[in-house]
Every structure is written in structure tokens, then in C-alpha cells.
Amino acid sequence: MIYxxxxxxxxxxxxxxxxxxxxNFQDEIFMLxxxxxxxxxxxxxxxxxxxxxxxxxxxxxDVVRRLSGGGAVFNDLGNMNFTFITNRFNSNIATxxxxxxxxxxxxxxLDSLNVQAEFTGRNDITIDGKKFSGNAQYFSKDKLLHHGxxxxxxxxxxLSKALKCKPLKFKDKGIKSxxxxxxxxxxxxNSTMDLYEFKDYLMNFVMKCNDIITVYELTxxxxxxxxxxxxxxxxxxxxxxxxxPNYSYQHSSKYSCGSIEYHxxxxxxxxxxxxxxxxFFGEKNISELESKILGINHNLTDLSEALKDVxxxxxxxxxxxxxxxxxxxxI
Numbered sequence: 001m002i003y004x005x006x007x008x009x010x011x012x013x014x015x016x017x018x019x020x021x022x023x024n025f026q027d028e029i030f031m032l033x034x035x036x037x038x039x040x041x042x043x044x045x046x047x048x049x050x051x052x053x054x055x056x057x058x059x060x061x062d063v064v065r066r067l068s069g070g071g072a073v074f075n076d077l078g079n080m081n082f083t084f085i086t087n088r089f090n091s092n093i094a095t096x097x098x099x100x101x102x103x104x105x106x107x108x109x110l111d112s113l114n115v116q117a118e119f120t121g122r123n124d125i126t127i128d129g130k131k132f133s134g135n136a137q138y139f140s141k142d143k144l145l146h147h148g149x150x151x152x153x154x155x156x157x158x159l160s161k162a163l164k165c166k167p168l169k170f171k172d173k174g175i176k177s178x179x180x181x182x183x184x185x186x187x188x189x190n191s192t193m194d195l196y197e198f199k200d201y202l203m204n205f206v207m208k209c210n211d212i213i214t215v216y217e218l219t220x221x222x223x224x225x226x227x228x229x230x231x232x233x234x235x236x237x238x239x240x241x242x243x244x245p246n247y248s249y250q251h252s253s254k255y256s257c258g259s260i261e262y263h264x265x266x267x268x269x270x271x272x273x274x275x276x277x278x279x280f281f282g283e284k285n286i287s288e289l290e291s292k293i294l295g296i297n298h299n300l301t302d303l304s305e306a307l308k309d310v311x312x313x314x315x316x317x318x319x320x321x322x323x324x325x326x327x328x329x330x331i
Contacts, residue, residue, distance in 0.1 A: 257318030
């Protein structure tokens, strides 16, 4: 494993860097990076339903869609992100510990600073029950990209204003605001340390734990190639926003594996268009699942037949076919 130095604060560039490293490097990789104010949208989410557009625009907050699934997160210069790129077949990803394995170095580093953190739920790291890190993954052939955000001294007020608070997200939690369920690492530290000092500490800690001795700095040619990816994908409206949904059937459901928004256009009883959004995870592209439903009659019998050979867990990890059918037609 090598450590890749990335000092950019450009969210579009930083996500393009992940894709570039994923597709062009054979080495396993560890990287830390910091974004200026930005919102990172999960690959399967409906961007417009996740952000407060007026606030985002007036405060010059960048919006970029990730390669990975999961929910929307807010970044600023009090926030840090970490990335691991590994051989997927050496990463225990088939087990429930797939996410926790990559969160563990962060937890151990904080423990060495007398900050007690734990991995909770499907993809969070928390302190005293409050979230400071969300994690997500993306699969590419034999590679696995795992990344997470670390709230160190984030502006929680801006976070609350930039992201929409969805009632569905807080179902059964008894919590009504984003700010009430998150925390900054710095508020739990016994010693004073700014974000960049913490970044250096975490870098050295993880490098030592993983016996990383090679530090790689991006070359001019690397940067040229990364900027090509940035301009062709991560800076484009099509990638970050796409077509805003306007369908005749809309339904939202909260599952143990995440939330899903169903947007379906039905003409003469036949599904002519479908878009699935949410903070769920899955190995296969959700568009493949959508394509299996197009042209099918919008009823239980025909949809059940169309989905009988589908391994739902590959598209939405942890979701059953019955649960999906219930979301499609409200059984």
C-alpha cells in the first residue's frame, strides 16, 4: 500500500483523483483530502431532493456526485476525507465487517488520542452516539474503493442549512434535526490540534499500522489526466444533477438498508420510465435494475415474474425482492 499526497481542496478534482487512481494504479492506496464547502451526493440519490438549492447557490457550495452509493454529506475546511483503494478479494467485503474494516484505523487513531469512537449501524462512526463519519464503497472489477468523511471542526450550522432534513430519514429515531445527531471530533479532544495537525497524525498512524513506506506525489501528467476526468464527468450538470424527476407514481420507503425513492411513469398500465433514488449501497449499477422493469405492467404478478431471477442484494444491499415490490406498487 502507498500513501498518495493530495493537497487539493477542489471537490470535483478530488473525486476525479479517486477514479484516476482506481483505474490506473495497481498499488493499494491510502489517501487523505480536504474539500472547500461542498456537498457530496451518493451515486443513487436525487440531487435536488437532498440539497437546499437556494442556500447552496448563494453560498457558492459545490455539489458533486460520488462514484459510491450512500447518503449526501457536507464538507468544508473543517472536514477531512479518507480513501482506501484495495484488492476487493482481500478485503472481507463479503462479510458484514466490510465497512468496519476500513473504519477501524480511524477508530484506533482516535483511541490513541483518548477519544472513544465506535462503528455503528451500516456505515457510521460515532462518538457518544453522535455521528462524525459516514462511509461508502464503490466496486470496479477487482478493485474496491472505500471512502469516508471525518467531521473535525465542521460548521454544523452550514451543514444543517445546506442539506434537506427528510422526515423519512429520522423515522423511529425520535430526532428531528441533522445538527442534533452529529458531532465534531475536535470537541472531544483533550489536546488542542487543528485539522491539518490531525491530518498529519492520522496519516502517520495509518501508515505505521499498514507498514506504508512509499509516499507518492501526483505528477504533472497525473494532474492532466485527472483534470480530463474532472471536466468530462465530475464538473458536468448531467452527472451531478441529471433530469429532475416528474413522474405519475411517487413513493418513499425507509428500510434497514437505507431509504429508497420510487419515481415511476405509467402509461396504459405499462411502466415507461422509472428512477430509483436513495442512500442505499449496491455492487451493481441501479440503472440495470431499472431496465428490468421498463415495459412491464405495473402490477404484482408481472413485476414478480420480471424480478424472479434478480438477486436484489446486488443492487440494493440488504433489500429483499418483496420489500422492493412493496415499494413499487404499495402491496
